[in-house]
Amino acid sequence: EVQLVESGGGLVQPGGSLRLSCVTSGFTFRVYAMSWYRQAPGKERELVAGITSAGDSTNYADYVKGRFTISRDNAKNTVYLQMNSLKPEDTAVYYCRVFYGRREYWGQGTQVTVSS
Secondary structure (H helix, E strand, O other), rough: OOOEEEOOOOEEEOOOOEEEEEEEEOOOOOOEEEEEEEEOOOOOEEEEEEEEOOOEEEEEEEHHHEEEEHHHHHHHEEEEEOOOOOOHHHOOEEEEEEEEEEEEEEEOOOOEOOOO
């Protein structure tokens, strides 16, 4: 059974940092690209960042470039999202995603709230 479990969210002041983690199981993690998405209240889910299976290439949404960094540890079956210089508009539920076996899988999400 494929499982994705996110953690690391919370309440942070503008300008602060958080590091999200997504621990996976049920598939051969090192073979698959991974991505982070987010969904703010009343908005559609949107791509934040993606990383190749080997971790040698990444891509970012324009609104997080230079502030967020996606990385992975294939020995730990875990993908990370380091978020710096957080803004109130980054407030959302953050999800990790994998496309495996002709379908996509999502974690339960972790809430990130940026507020003073």
